[in-house]
Amino acid sequence: MRRLSGLVLLALMAIAPRAQADDRLNVVASFSILGDFVRNVGGDRVNVTTLVGSDSDAHVYEPTPADAKRIADTKLVIINGLGLESWLPRLVKSAGKAIIVTATSGIAPLKLGSGADPHAWQSVVNAKTYVTNIRDALIAADSADAEAFRANAQNYLAKLDALDREVREAVGKIPAAHRKVISTHRAFGYFAAAYGIEFVAPLGVSTESEPSARDVAGIITQIKQAKIPAIFLENISDPRLIQRIAADTGARIGGTLYSDSLTAEKGEAPTYIDMVRHNIKALTSALAD
Ligand code: ZN
Numbered sequence: 495m496r497r498l499s500g501l502v503l504l505a506l507m508a509i510a511p512r513a514q515a516d517d518r519l520n521v522v523a524s525f526s527i528l529g530d531f532v533r534n535v536g537g538d539r540v541n542v543t544t545l546v547g548s549d550s551d552a553h554v555y556e557p558t559p560a561d562a563k564r565i566a567d568t569k570l571v572i573i574n575g576l577g578l579e580s581w582l583p584r585l586v587k588s589a590g591k592a593i594i595v596t597a598t599s600g601i602a603p604l605k606l607g608s609g610a611d612p613h614a615w616q617s618v619v620n621a622k623t624y625v626t627n628i629r630d631a632l633i634a635a636d637s638a639d640a641e642a643f644r645a646n647a648q649n650y651l652a653k654l655d656a657l658d659r660e661v662r663e664a665v666g667k668i669p670a671a672h673r674k675v676i677s678t679h680r681a682f683g684y685f686a687a688a689y690g691i692e693f694v695a696p697l698g699v700s701t702e703s704e705p706s707a708r709d710v711a712g713i714i715t716q717i718k719q720a721k722i723p724a725i726f727l728e729n730i731s732d733p734r735l736i737q738r739i740a741a742d743t744g745a746r747i748g749g750t751l752y753s754d755s756l757t758a759e760k761g762e763a764p765t766y767i768d769m770v771r772h773n774i775k776a777l778t779s780a781l782a783d
Contacts, residue, residue, distance in 0.1 A: 681753030724748035748780030
C-alpha cells in the first residue's frame with residue numbers, strides 16, 4: 495500500500511513540471527550571451543532557446559530549418575542588432591507573429607570601418623542596457639509575470655554594477671604602460687573604450703575576413719615596436735594565426751579571451767558574469783608585470 499502511494503506520488507511529480515513548463519513564455523535569443531541575460535531576467539517564468547549556441551560564432555552562422563521552426567513557434571525573439579546577425583533577415587521571413595526586440599536599443603554604437611561595432615556587450619555598463627531592454631520586452635510579452643521580471647532584473651543589475659566595479663579595480667592594478675594586448679578579431683572596442691585597455695586585432699570586426707600577409711606583418715611590427723606583452727586566443731576563432739604571431743614576435747600567449755560566445759556549462763565561461771571575470775583574470779595575470 496505504502497509502495498503504491500509512493501508510485502502515485504512519483505507519477506504526479508513527473509507530470510507537474512511538464513504542466514508548468516507549458517505555461518512558460520518561449521523566448522528565442524540569437525546567441526548565447528543574450529540567452530544568459532534572458533535567463534537571468536526571466537527566471538523560471540521563461541523557456542529560453544538560443545540560435546547560435548555556446549562556443550559558436552554568430553558572425554558566420556548558417557540558420558537551420560529547426561531555427562525557422564523555433565522562430566515560428568515563439569512570441570518573442572531577442573537579437574543584438576548593430577549588424578551582428580547578418581543571417582537574420584532570411585529567418586525573419588518565417589517569423590510568424592513573433593516580436594523582434596533589439597537588445598542594444600539606446601546604446602550609442604562605436605563606429606568600426608563603414609559600419610557599427612556590434613560587440614556592445616563587452617562593456618558591462620552596456621550590458622545593463624541590454625538587461626533593461628530584455629526586462630521591458632518580457633513584461634510586454636507576459637504582463638502577468640511583470641513583478642517577477644522586475645525583481646529578477648533588479649537583482650541581476652546589482653550584480654552587473656558590482657562586476658563593473660570589479661573590472662575597473664582590476665584594470666587599475668595593471669601598470670598603465672602594459673595596458674595593450676592582441677586579440678584575434680576586433681571584439682573588444684567597447685571594453686577598450688570603457689576600461690582603458692588597448693586592443694589590436696589582425697582580423698576585423700567580423701571573424702569572416704582573412705587577414706592579408708601585409709596585415710599580419712603590420713601586427714608583428716606593431717607588437718615589437720609597442721612592446722605588446724601578451725596576445726590572446728578566442729574560443730570562436732582558429733588559433734593558428736595567433737600562434738604564428740606569437741612565434742614570430744616572442745609575445746606570450748595569455749590564454750583565451752571569450753568575446754562573442756559563452757562556453758558550455760562545464761567550460762570556463764558558462765555565463766556572462768563568468769565570461770567577464772575570466773577575461774579580466776586572464777588580462778591581469780598576463781599584463782601584471
Ligand atoms: Zn565578433
